[in-house]
Amino acid sequence: MYCEPLKLRELRGGELGTGKHHMKKSPKKSGTANKLPFLRRVISITGTGLLVLGALLVGLFAGARYTTALPLVGEEVAEAGEINSSEDASENTSASDSEAESLTEPETVSPLHPGFTLGASDFQELVRQGVSSMNSAAPEETREQIYEHIVSEPAIFLQYLQGMLNSPDPMLYALADKRHSLSSDYVPSDLVSLNEYQSTLVLNRNDLSLRSSIMPMVLAMVEAARLDGITLDFSSSYRSYEYQEGLFQRHVDNLGLEEAERVSARPGTSQHQLGTTMDFGSVTPAFAVHPAGLWLAEHAGDFGFSLSYPDGYEEITGYSYEPWHFRYIGDAAVSLQDRYFQGIQQYLLEFYHYTHEEFRTRLLP
Known part of the structure; x- marks a missing residue:
């Protein structure tokens, strides 16, 4: 009777160390068995896609949160510029009002004698x-x-x-x-x-x-x-x-x-x-x-x-x-x-x- 070498039996799933050496029966080929490699590949591809999609969604969500919480640098500068411009305008307006008052209001004159309106x-x-x-x-x-x-x-x-x-x-x-x-x-x-x-x-x-x-x-x-x-x-x-x-x-x-x-x-x-x-x-x-x-x-x-x-x-x-x-x-x-x-x-x-x-x-x- 022809006997396979031990190594070959191990490769075929034989058990070692049990004292039992037998032949594993090869499973019967069927449609389901033929589809398994394909499904594994689909699942593998789909899993990877889901991971990528999930990563994209997380990135988009995080980006949305960032843009909501912090304006863009350009916007930040623009807003700061608007604030500064507003403050400058306020200061300029105050200065202009002050200058206008100094031009229109009469000089405060201290009377030389309480009985006269004379400066x-x-x-x-x-x-x-x-x-x-x-x-x-x-x-x-x-x-x-x-x-x-x-x-x-x-x-x-x-x-x-x-x-x-x-x-x-x-x-x-x-x-x-x-x-x-x-x-x-x-x-x-x-x-x-x-x-x-x-x-x-x-x-x-x-x-x-x-x-x-x-x-x-x-x-x-x-x-x-x-x-x-x-x-x-x-x-x-x-x-x-x-x-x-x-x-x-x-x-x-x-x-x-x-x-x-x-x-x-x-x-x-x-x-x-x-x-x-x-x-x-x-x-x-x-x-x-x-x-x-x-x-x-x-x-x-x-x-x-x-x-x-x-x-x-x-x-x-x-x-x-x-x-x-x-x-x-x-x-x-x-x-x-x-x-x-x-x-x-x-x-x-x-x-x-x-x-x-x-x-x-x-x-x-």
Whole structure:
């Protein structure tokens, strides 16, 4: 009997180590058996396809999640650019608004004095106008000194000026000089005869009168002088337009027109018509060294009186030195005159004449 070699039997499925060696029957060939290799291949191909398909689906899902969660780089830059552009636009808009506000809103101005709506630049401009309007005979150096002094002390100046502006009697500061005339029919409404005070006053004439509104200060000044051992005697006071007309003509007749205009006023230009001006003593240059003249020069300002025609200022005032001629202008005006206008009444009154209306519009109620 033919026996296969052991190796061949092993290859054919023989069992070893069991002590049994037999022949395996070959299975019968059938349709199913023939299809198995084909099915294995189909299953193998299909499995691989499913794996690939699954991988693709996982990749697509992951990609979708990524694109949903994180924008593309280009989109990210674009969005960032939009944010930055928006912020820049906002900043530019704010800057533009700020610039527009700075151009349209008025500059915040701190008032120089609580009684006035005046800032520094407006105040300086008003002062400059006033100084420029003063008598052309005033030296330029004097004008500049007055200007610089005023603008260096705006609060003090405005405090005194406020006193003048608030005065109920504007005629206290009226200009009556060779360039500014009073009307021929102007007569103060409150004139009072000094004869009513003859027990207190020393009168050189019996037809003298002054405004009743200034009499308290007149009497106070006379009393202060008396306490110092000085007698103030009254020689002239209010003069009507007609009286001044006759007086000036007499001076022309006696002295000639040119000299008369140095020592006497034409009608309408005399301070005496105001009813707030008086002449004392001898009405001569000698009064300057008389005890009464010396006392008035030193103390009249304490009571609101001012020397109208000082020595050396004829070109400014229009008249020669009159040490006897005093006009009441009040404490505030005297303070301004002495502090800022070099003690010259004419400088103060001209400045006030040309600026008081504008200053009054800036005065708070």
